[in-house]
Amino acid sequence: GDSVTQMEGPVTLSEEAFLTINCTYTATGYPSLFWYVQYPGEGLQLLLKATKADDKGSNKGFEATYRKETTSFHLEKGSVQVSDSAVYFCASGYGKLTFGQGTILTVHP
Amino acid sequence: NAGVTQTPKFQVLKTGQSMTLQCAQDMNHNSMYWYRQDPGMGLRLIYYSASEGTTDKGEVPNGYNVSRLNKREFSLRLESAAPSQTSVYFCAGSGRLGNTEAFFGQGTRLTVV
Numbered sequence: 001g002d003s004v005t006q007m008e009g010p011v012t013l014s015e016e017a018f019l020t021i022n023c024t025y026t027a028t029g030y031p032s033l034f035w036y037v038q039y040p041g042e043g044l045q046l047l048l049k050a051t052k053a054d055d056k057g058s059n060k061g062f063e064a065t066y067r068k069e070t071t072s073f074h075l076e077k078g079s080v081q082v083s084d085s086a087v088y089f090c091a092s093g094y095g096k097l098t099f100g101q102g103t104i105l106t107v108h109p
Numbered sequence: 110n111a112g113v114t115q116t117p118k119f120q121v122l123k124t125g126q127s128m129t130l131q132c133a134q135d136m137n138h139n140s141m142y143w144y145r146q147d148p149g150m151g152l153r154l155i156y157y158s159a160s161e162g163t164t165d166k167g168e169v170p171n172g173y174n175v176s177r178l179n180k181r182e183f184s185l186r187l188e189s190a191a192p193s194q195t196s197v198y199f200c201a202g203s204g205r206l207g208n209t210e211a212f213f214g215q216g217t218r219l220t221v222v
Contacts, residue, residue: 004151036213042216043215043216044152044201044213045213046212049209089151089152095142095204095209096142096157096167096203099152099153101149101151
């Protein structure tokens with residue numbers, strides 16, 4: 001079956017540091033890929049998405065590129081802020097999604 | 110525009126009790142889903158409804174039942190709650206205008222004692 005693997009967390013950074021959260025997937029066919037963010041006590045919000053190979057999704061300074069050759073969709077941000085502290089989930093599929101285990105990000109001033 | 114609305118937000122049950130989690134969406138989604146979120150395990154699909162009138166099992170369906178009452182509403186029922194069902198439950202919808210992403214409710218935190 002389909003699966004999504006995220007880098008082990010938690011991740012702790014200082015403000016303005018560079019962020020990378022790795023995500024790889026296995027799937028039949030060519031699924032859409034997503035990053036969702038969850039703030040404490042809230043539901044999941046779509047952060048960005050990519051629907052085909054070589055697409056780059058971007059939002060709020062975050063970026064991720066759909067790499068078919070490496071089956072990856074790594075999340076990056078050049079300069080994180082304290083307000084980026086949250087749990088980040090990588091997911092694949094079409095509506096019915098398969099999720100990674102989540103990565104807790106904490107950003108200190 | 111409320112999006113995807115879940116009720117209740119919090120619930121404590123005793124082992125063996127039953128309850129129904131409610132979900133309603135006003136986004137005209139064709140498909141709806143129930144997930145559970147457990148620490149270190151991400152979200153796992155319990156049941157889904159690809160369209161009104163259909164339901165299918167997901168990855169972890171045991172101990173649950175669902176009803177797609179109409180296009181807007183998709184409920185999740187626990188007939189005899191067990192401590193292993195302590196979790197945060199999320200309802201989601203997708204499929205409006207051909208979009209592939211899912212839109213989530215705020216979650217229901219359920220504790221079974």
